[in-house]
Amino acid sequence: MKNGQVKEPIHKKWIWIVLALITLGIVPWYFPAAATEPYILGFPLWAFISTIFSIILCGYLSWLCVNEWNIVEDQEEADKAKGDKG
Template sequence: MNRKKVKEPIRKPWIWIVLVIIVMAGVPWYLPQGTFKPIILGFPYWAAISVIMSVALAAYITYLCNNEWNVLEDEEELQKKGTV
């Protein structure tokens, strides 16, 4: 039986671990209640943390889509190899 290699990143635990860390770091639940100082560019620092972690999440998902998922169809893969 001819089995082709299919990238299934859902089975890689490191992907989920990093994803959970980024999401948990983006929600400022770990900061003391009622704190808003220092102010960074007019916003409380917890807002800056949330924005930075949102950008990190977008970058991480972009990396995963570009490098970990095999999204090419069979015909496209054959054309890429030059066999069709």
């Protein structure tokens, strides 16, 4: 834990804004129904874009867990481990 600081990402608005934008990108609602579908690497364009945004979402959530999530439970478990050893 960095500097013993507890960080709860649920209170940070920018996290939710980015999450909402990525989620909107995953759902291909913005493609017109009458549009011709070009294929990229064998996938329809909408599926390719949805897959790319899904990968971005996975990376973003992983980054959040590693860098933005320092909760009290981590400190409690560390204190408990010290108590068990001593």
